Amino acid sequence: MRLVPEIWVGVAVLAFAAIVFQQSTAIPVSPLYARVGPTVVPYATAFALGILGVFLLVAGFRGGWSGDDPEIALPVDWRSFRWLLLGLALNVALIDALGFIIASCLLFMCTARCFGSRKPHVDLGLGFVLATVAYVGFAKGLGINIGTGPIEALF
Amino acid sequence: MDTLSQLLNGFAVALTPINLMFALIGTFLGTAIGVLPGIGPALTIALLLPITFKVDPTGAFILFAGIYYGAMYGGSTTSILLNTPGESATIVTALEGNRMAKRGRAGAALATAAIGSFVAGTIGTVGITFLAPIVVELALKFGPAEYFCLMTLAFVTVSAVLGNSTVRGLVSLFFGIWLGLIGIDLQTGQPRFTFGLIELLDGINVIVVAVGLFAVGETLWLASRHAHGKDELLPLSGSLWMTREEWKRSWKPWLRGTGLGFSIGALPAGGAEIPTFLSYYIEKKLSLKPEEFGNGAIEGVAGPEAANNASAAGVLVPMLTLGLPTSATAAIMLSAFQSYGIQPGPLLFQTQANLVWGLIASLYIANVMLLVMNLPLVPLWVKILAVPKPWLYGGILLFATIGTYGISQSVIDLMLLYAIGIAGYFMRRFDFPAAPVIIGMILGPLAEQELRRALTISQGDWTVFLTRPLSATLLALAAAALLGPHIYAYMAKRRAA
Numbered sequence: 328m329r330l331v332p333e334i335w336v337g338v339a340v341l342a343f344a345a346i347v348f349q350q351s352t353a354i355p356v357s358p359l360y361a362r363v364g365p366t367v368v369p370y371a372t373a374f375a376l377g378i379l380g381v382f383l384l385v386a387g388f389r390g391g392w393s394g395d396d397p398e399i400a401l402p403v404d405w406r407s408f409r410w411l412l413l414g415l416a417l418n419v420a421l422i423d424a425l426g427f428i429i430a431s432c433l434l435f436m437c438t439a440r441c442f443g444s445r446k447p448h449v450d451l452g453l454g455f456v457l458a459t460v461a462y463v464g465f466a467k468g469l470g471i472n473i474g475t476g477p478i479e480a481l482f
Numbered sequence: 483m484d485t486l487s488q489l490l491n492g493f494a495v496a497l498t499p500i501n502l503m504f505a506l507i508g509t510f511l512g513t514a515i516g517v518l519p520g521i522g523p524a525l526t527i528a529l530l531l532p533i534t535f536k537v538d539p540t541g542a543f544i545l546f547a548g549i550y551y552g553a554m555y556g557g558s559t560t561s562i563l564l565n566t567p568g569e570s571a572t573i574v575t576a577l578e579g580n581r582m583a584k585r586g587r588a589g590a591a592l593a594t595a596a597i598g599s600f601v602a603g604t605i606g607t608v609g610i611t612f613l614a615p616i617v618v619e620l621a622l623k624f625g626p627a628e629y630f631c632l633m634t635l636a637f638v639t640v641s642a643v644l645g646n647s648t649v650r651g652l653v654s655l656f657f658g659i660w661l662g663l664i665g666i667d668l669q670t671g672q673p674r675f676t677f678g679l680i681e682l683l684d685g686i687n688v689i690v691v692a693v694g695l696f697a698v699g700e701t702l703w704l705a706s707r708h709a710h711g712k713d714e715l716l717p718l719s720g721s722l723w724m725t726r727e728e729w730k731r732s733w734k735p736w737l738r739g740t741g742l743g744f745s746i747g748a749l750p751a752g753g754a755e756i757p758t759f760l761s762y763y764i765e766k767k768l769s770l771k772p773e774e775f776g777n778g779a780i781e782g783v784a785g786p787e788a789a790n791n792a793s794a795a796g797v798l799v800p801m802l803t804l805g806l807p808t809s810a811t812a813a814i815m816l817s818a819f820q821s822y823g824i825q826p827g828p829l830l831f832q833t834q835a836n837l838v839w840g841l842i843a844s845l846y847i848a849n850v851m852l853l854v855m856n857l858p859l860v861p862l863w864v865k866i867l868a869v870p871k872p873w874l875y876g877g878i879l880l881f882a883t884i885g886t887y888g889i890s891q892s893v894i895d896l897m898l899l900y901a902i903g904i905a906g907y908f909m910r911r912f913d914f915p916a917a918p919v920i921i922g923m924i925l926g927p928l929a930e931q932e933l934r935r936a937l938t939i940s941q942g943d944w945t946v947f948l949t950r951p952l953s954a955t956l957l958a959l960a961a962a963a964l965l966g967p968h969i970y971a972y973m974a975k976r977r978a979a
Contacts, residue, residue: 365667439872
């Protein structure tokens, strides 16, 4: 028997079903609503996911389903991919401290690098302009508060 | 006659300068995002949901509907010139349209797509105008039990019937239902699935989920494929004027595509993919030159393009009259209604007549605007297609960040966004559809509410769903939609063996 990654999909869905079930038991129910209370749909969701997880596991043991589309199972291009992951991580780490504009400008640069750009300084500049325009548009145009930072404070 | 006077009233609303401006912005933006691969109407409307705090509901929905229609027009340009469908509903267009472009008839392919979209969009809007009041009459007779069964039917069709796999579609659906359960239960005030986090008490915002799946997940997926990809942008070739023969070969597919698209879209099943595929096969069967299919047959562009626009119109019928969204975009529009405190449904046509009829009237206007935008202005959209990929995806993630961080200025939401993005990546990798997640998340809580209402009225008697004829019929249809294809396949296999 060939171990295909789809088996882990089945395992993950079953584990998810177990968490949903466990969390459903933790919902407090007042006796007033005991008959059709807040837990009916959570339990139903957990059971449905459990049954579906079993189906997926069986399909996984039978060789999975990604073989239908050869493109889907191509290996991940890690050399590009890690730039994107770096950009997302930087964004989460810096956005509170340095503000949206700087953090997202770095995200823009990393994403561009991931998709094959070889001119980081151009990307940085363009990202800065785009982030600033977006910030001003959302903050002034729509009145949405997007936090502050050294550059945001200028507007 | 009443309908016509309501519609005239709607035109009075839609023709005010401010609403015309919203229609223009919406159609322009919609065409642009339709042209750009990787951004769809659901994502765009999700990112624009915050305008519901500033703009009056009529203006906002005219804008959203313009985006929805515009994306259907714009998607065809990408399919024809790039062979990468801009939207899932234009996959079929790429089959013949891109071949036509390769043979130097890109102009005619774009023209038949745009005019077909106009014909379909306009007839579809006429369909909404006259069908909606009839559905409203019917819907007023629905009680909670009927609503619950109708939603169950919609759940089954959008997740189990439309995708590649019943099981995977249902997993997506229940994932969405679970996301919708998170937060305080409105009827009893109990927190559900909040894992002790205060941030989750109000539930997860649909913006975070939609943007996570459609922007972050999609970008992650494409990034992981980057080394394998290669796209070729074909030049805009040939005259935009169709020849007499091309007109002759286009008009029947337009009408057939419109019929298919609108009727399937208006059923509580929805989806634009099925009618486009059906239209393609029907045109192939009926064509006088079937040998041209695969080499750029104009019927194969005209029919499916009409079908996808008509289905966009059709989807608005259950959405406005029943509050039943059957596409991801419609689900997000429903959440926009909720943020205004308006519940779509039969009463909407009485309590918000100006809004509904203004919206419907604006759809007629939007179609005219889109025809102009997509024929003479098509060279402009071709320029948009030339935006380099690194900047396109950088920009998508930048707007994803602002759309999410702007809701709450909380890093938790940003992390949630990326977590859902990673989930979306794995869903892409293992072929789980994304739309049922959004529909489950928006429609799930409404279905739960109807379920509990029905059971409260019946004093906990579950047979209420089976003893009322209408709800029993709807449940039977749902069961047939869920199991029918599998039983049929099993029987066919046994007969063959």
